Amino acid sequence: MNRALRLTAVSVITASLLVGGGAAAFAAPAQLHSPTPVSATAPATASLTAKASVSSAGAWEEFRITGTSHGIAAGTKVTVQQKQGTRWVSLPAQTPVNATGAYSVRVKLGIKGVNHLRMAVNTTVSPELTVTVR
Known part of the structure; x- marks a missing residue:
């Protein structure tokens, strides 16, 4: 950094601190910013879909829940949860997501x-x- 630019940066920081703008003290002049914009991509959000193979079943009658996942690594286990009262309780039924x-x-x-x-x-x-369940 050349001497004139350094002095300008120090002057801006000093002036900002004296005026009381703590956040402004760390703001650099426009000349110091990179001319190419930096774009950050948002991380992919994870999601799950689910569909039951039946809408009703007899007590202890087996059925399937199938679905897809996005943003979840293959091999990660997904768990069936059941609403009991106001709480969601994990059941001992789980399976891994495939590739x-x-x-x-x-x-x-x-x-x-x-x-x-x-x-x-x-x-x-x-x-x-x-x-x-009937």
Whole structure:
């Protein structure tokens, strides 16, 4: 950095500090900025879809939940969650996501009535689906 530019930068910082603009003290003059804009790409957000193979089933009758994932690494396990009261509880039904992002898991439910389910991995969850157990 040449001497004139350095003195300008020091003057701007000093003046900003004396005036009381703490945030402005670290703002550089326009000449110091790179002439090429830097663009940051936002990280891909993870998502899950889910669909039950049936809308109703008998108690302990097996059905499947299938879906796809985006932004989730192959081999990552997705877990079935059931709404119990106001809480989402993870069931012991889980399966890994394959290389294309798809998954399929077998489920058996014993709680009669409308069951609210979803798939989850970490903080990513699918939209809610319902299966009525008769």
